[in-house]
Amino acid sequence: MKNQTPLESWEQEQFFRWVISNQIRIPELQLANGSMNGIRVSPSLRARLKGQGLRPGVPDIDLPVRRGECCGLRIEMKRKAGGTVSAEQKRFHELLRSQGYRVEVCRGWREAVAVVRDYLGV
Template sequence: MQELALRYPEVHELIYHVPNGGHRVKAVAAKLKAQGVKAGIPDLVLPMARGGYFGLYIEFKATVEPAPVSASQRDCLRRLSEQGYLAIVCRGHFDAMEQLRAYLRLPRTEVSA
């Protein structure tokens, strides 16, 4: 995130992490689920429209011991893509930054009202 703050401050202001991952105590997990936390939602969200997309969703996966994309993650990525978002899987920080830079090079999505 530090690189984003320095190189792309407008992106840093909008991008956010969805705290879905990790293992939690059952009581905490139940409370989060009641508040709307859903399995499969990607890790990072950039609500900035580019290249005909409405925004970018990134699901992070490890590079050292590659983790598989779960069925709920795959389904969520598909549903987001069907709604006009670019929803991708990135293997580590460098892959994510490369994909983010490529996304930012796309022209702004024009919205007609």
């Protein structure tokens, strides 16, 4: 049976709609940005992007805002149902944690919003 839950890309779009609609009230959200790792492109363009620094395993969302001991928040977005964290993603997440980042895997945009609100203390 086909997974009927929204795609990861849709979840990330909803998250950034929330970011845009709340960045005046929560100014730190102006720094939120997304990785382009999940975009499907031709093999030749993928090779060019890798040559320009695209790396597998990089989390989907970056919030470069210091809070306490953490130098930033990184979020790996997944569908509410389905979607697994790859070995490469797990490795990259651990490297980020070793550098002082908080890294979370969120299932759905609402979970990502909750993590950001918790991280920023709002």
